[in-house]
Amino acid sequence: MAGSGKAHLRPEGDALVSVEDLVVEYPVAGGNTVKAVSGISFDIKRGETLGLVGESGCGKSTTGRALIQLPSPTSGAVRYNLVDLTKLSAEAMRRRRTDLQMIFQDPISSLNPRREVGEIVAEPLSVWGPKNKEKQKVLVDEMLNAVGIDPDVARNKRPHEFSGGQCQRISIARSLVLEPEVLICDEPVSALDVSVQAQILNLLEDLKKKYNLTLIFIAHDLAVVKNISDRVAVMYLGKICEVAGSDELYENPAHPYTQLLLDSSPEPDPTVVLDRSDTSSGELPSPINPPSGCRFRTRCPLADDICSSQEPQMQEVGQNHFVACHHPLIKVAEAPAADPAWTEA
Amino acid sequence: MNASVTVNSAEASANTNGASLLQVSDLHTSFSVQAGEVKAVRGVSFSLDQGKTLGVVGESGSGKTVLARSIMRLNLGDNVNTSGSAVFEGKELLASTMSEMQTLWGNEVAMVFQDPMTSLNPLVKVGRQVTEHVRHHLGASKAEAKALAIDLLKEVRIPEPESRLNAYPHELSGGMRQRICIAIALACEPTLLFADEPTTALDVTVQHQILNLLNREQQERHMAMILITHDLGVVAGRTDEIMVMYAGNVVEQAPTAALFADMQHPYTEALLRSIPRTTQRSHTRLAAIAGRPPDLIDPPSGCAFSPRCPYVQPKCREETPPLQATDNSGHKSACWFPVGTPENKEAFEKNLAARLPQTMSVAEGAMVNTEMLQEKVATQEERN
Numbered sequence: 001m002a003g004s005g006k007a008h009l010r011p012e013g014d015a016l017v018s019v020e021d022l023v024v025e026y027p028v029a030g031g032n033t034v035k036a037v038s039g040i041s042f043d044i045k046r047g048e049t050l051g052l053v054g055e056s057g058c059g060k061s062t063t064g065r066a067l068i069q070l071p072s073p074t075s076g077a078v079r080y081n082l083v084d085l086t087k088l089s090a091e092a093m094r095r096r097r098t099d100l101q102m103i104f105q106d107p108i109s110s111l112n113p114r115r116e117v118g119e120i121v122a123e124p125l126s127v128w129g130p131k132n133k134e135k136q137k138v139l140v141d142e143m144l145n146a147v148g149i150d151p152d153v154a155r156n157k158r159p160h161e162f163s164g165g166q167c168q169r170i171s172i173a174r175s176l177v178l179e180p181e182v183l184i185c186d187e188p189v190s191a192l193d194v195s196v197q198a199q200i201l202n203l204l205e206d207l208k209k210k211y212n213l214t215l216i217f218i219a220h221d222l223a224v225v226k227n228i229s230d231r232v233a234v235m236y237l238g239k240i241c242e243v244a245g246s247d248e249l250y251e252n253p254a255h256p257y258t259q260l261l262l263d264s265s266p267e268p269d270p271t272v273v274l275d276r277s278d279t280s281s282g283e284l285p286s287p288i289n290p291p292s293g294c295r296f297r298t299r300c301p302l303a304d305d306i307c308s309s310q311e312p313q314m315q316e317v318g319q320n321h322f323v324a325c326h327h328p329l330i331k332v333a334e335a336p337a338a339d340p341a342w343t344e345a
Numbered sequence: 346m347n348a349s350v351t352v353n354s355a356e357a358s359a360n361t362n363g364a365s366l367l368q369v370s371d372l373h374t375s376f377s378v379q380a381g382e383v384k385a386v387r388g389v390s391f392s393l394d395q396g397k398t399l400g401v402v403g404e405s406g407s408g409k410t411v412l413a414r415s416i417m418r419l420n421l422g423d424n425v426n427t428s429g430s431a432v433f434e435g436k437e438l439l440a441s442t443m444s445e446m447q448t449l450w451g452n453e454v455a456m457v458f459q460d461p462m463t464s465l466n467p468l469v470k471v472g473r474q475v476t477e478h479v480r481h482h483l484g485a486s487k488a489e490a491k492a493l494a495i496d497l498l499k500e501v502r503i504p505e506p507e508s509r510l511n512a513y514p515h516e517l518s519g520g521m522r523q524r525i526c527i528a529i530a531l532a533c534e535p536t537l538l539f540a541d542e543p544t545t546a547l548d549v550t551v552q553h554q555i556l557n558l559l560n561r562e563q564q565e566r567h568m569a570m571i572l573i574t575h576d577l578g579v580v581a582g583r584t585d586e587i588m589v590m591y592a593g594n595v596v597e598q599a600p601t602a603a604l605f606a607d608m609q610h611p612y613t614e615a616l617l618r619s620i621p622r623t624t625q626r627s628h629t630r631l632a633a634i635a636g637r638p639p640d641l642i643d644p645p646s647g648c649a650f651s652p653r654c655p656y657v658q659p660k661c662r663e664e665t666p667p668l669q670a671t672d673n674s675g676h677k678s679a680c681w682f683p684v685g686t687p688e689n690k691e692a693f694e695k696n697l698a699a700r701l702p703q704t705m706s707v708a709e710g711a712m713v714n715t716e717m718l719q720e721k722v723a724t725q726e727e728r729n
Contacts, residue, residue, distance in 0.1 A: 055548040055549075056548055163637060193404045193575055194404070194575060194576065194577075194616065194619050194620050195404060195619045195634035196633075197619070197621075198621070198632065199634075201621065205628065205630075220549060221549070221621075222623055223620070223621040223622050223625075224621050226625070226627050227621040227627060228627070228628070230627070246627040261549060262623060264550045264553035265549050265578075265623055266556075266576060266579050266581070267581065267622060268578040268605070268620055268622070269582075270581040270582045270601050271605075272581070274557075274582050275553075276561070277554075277557065283518060283520065284518075
């Protein structure tokens with residue numbers, strides 16, 4: 001994987017958010033650069049949920065943050081409603097961010113411990129909403145109710161008086177109080193117990209319907225991503241390997257990396273036969289000096305010469321199913337017109 | 346450590362006759378805090394044979410970590426009260442002095458912790474950390490210890506072990522650090538290994554490797570292992586027996602295959618149902634468990650799960666169900682209306698008629714999913 005190309009992008013105008021050739025690099029000591037995200041492209045339709053899945057260090061959180069220009073990407077375009085956010089001035093971007101909100105992994109540390117819940121949820125309104133305290137209170141109460149928190153009980157309490165799941169609900173209320181179009185969820189359930197995780201996932205589905213949200217859901221747990229997403233993009237070391245509808249991706253994984261992730265995902269079923277190998281070859285290479293060609297080749301069982309010399313390009317292997325691999329696990333059904341990378345493979 | 350420990354000596358002596366490696370009976374642990382007494386473990390009994398793996402499963406706050414630490418005598422502080430009995434190789438651990446425990450720790454019983462970063466000393470090179478206790482317990486020389494360390498790192502599949510001995514923990518990835526922690530735990534060839542959420546902080550691919558590593562070591566060394574986790578997916582297929590804990594009690598205990606094939610406790614059922622699976626269609630409505638785990642300072646009377654249980658009946662709120670065997674396969678559960686029985690079905694229908702919120706949400710969840718499924722089938726048929 002770890003390929004480039006834009007075959008998976010849909011016609012312009014269909015997408016609410018579209019990202020092209022996004023590159024995010026950070027300078028580090030010794031004059032090196034961490035190549036966190038290396039030229040990825042994807043798009044999201046209005047009302048769609050896109051799942052971004054991959055191991056730690058694959059650049060999925062960086063991608064989420066680059067969308068709202070925190071920080072701005074090194075290069076590439078992030079279009080929201082056809083406006084390129086990377087070209088906006090800081091002030092114009094600040095105004096635009098009301099449409100793009102974010103929730104984070106650790107619900108407790110993302111709330112200010114010294115503020116009351118009512119103030120926390122009202123803060124976005126104090127910046128952009130009605131300044132009238134009474135009007136704010138109505139909106140805050142409505143939002144707290146929507147996320148399943150009783151406003152009369154919670155309003156004057158501080159975050160430490162709530163459990164992790166409740167704090168995540170409060171974070172969601174804060175992010176939705178300005179009625180954004182897009183909600184970026186960065187590992188919102190990975191710090192929670194399974195039972196609470198299910199509550200939050202159900203809540204996000206309900207709120208998405210109620211407020212017509214478009215979600216970007218970033219997580220490392222494949223089962224969670226499948227549950228909530230319409231479309232899933234699998235990332236590896238700053239590149240996208242595979243993009244497909246979520247049911248299609250899990251039924252017919254085309255990229256060896258997707259297959260590896262699926263095989264590693266623990267199923268609560270003792271009759272599933274486990275692959276018992278325990279070699280440590282499964283380490284992510286350094287993003288400072290990523291492998292040439294396909295970035296996954298150092299861990300890929302199918303890798304050969306072409307994988308190290310040539311970067312695979314995105315190609316269609318099924319209906320709305322794209323993969324960047326020289327040796328995809330499913331063969332192209334109706335072969336698309338000669339793609340140089342493909343014919344050589 | 347000034348923790349108060351009360352040992353039930355009659356039971357302790359009775360247990361020494363058993364052949365089990367570890368025999369725990371009626372273990373209670375509580376912490377005195379300003380607000381009252383937090384009863385974290387409330388009467389847990391189990392036994393573990395040499396070479397077997399026991400999975401302990403439950404949500405945060407169910408008492409699984411406190412249970413392990415009580416057996417290991419690692420709960421420090423003067424506000425800890427432990428009572429009951431934990432007999433390891435014929436020796437009552439709860440009656441042992443701290444210096445007796447020191448000869449056991451690392452040597453006979455060892456533990457792998459959740460967070461591999463904080464359980465290693467950031468200022469000490471990995472090589473010394475792996476063999477510190479080997480030199481202490483076995484009196485090995487520096488050269489012997491180094492050779493052993495290299496062997497251990499090879500065994501836990503760390504590439505280039507010679508050069509890694511001189512690395513500091515921060516120079517290694519999370520998975521590598523957990524491999525080091527496992528090497529430390531295995532160094533003195535313990536007969537019992539506690540693994541407390543060993544993979545919760547790791548990626549799925551690394552989690553898979555670490556669990557495989559633990560399994561292989563456990564089998565090769567014929568070591569007993571207690572694997573503590575909140576994820577039923579981690580213990581399925583990797584343990585001989587599973588113990589499900591809720592609010593400090595064991596609610597169900599069974600051989601792994603039997604537990605998954607025939608869940609009896611509503612909590613186990615709810616826990617399994619709330620896990621999203623890759624085999625489910627996307628957007629399947631998850632069956633979340635309503636409510637929250639109970640307050641352990643003042644636990645509810647009767648069954649602790651009753652406030653959240655979709656099958657709850659008046660009896661459940663009054664009488665605590667005992668953990669009892671339901672057949673002769675060793676499957677035990679603590680429920681008045683076990684899942685799969687006619688009584689359970691009747692209780693569910695009664696609650697449905699009474700529109701009990703948690704019962705309604707289970708029923709609605711099932712309905713939404715059937716509707717979704719039907720819709721999908723319908724659209725597929727249309728396409729065809």
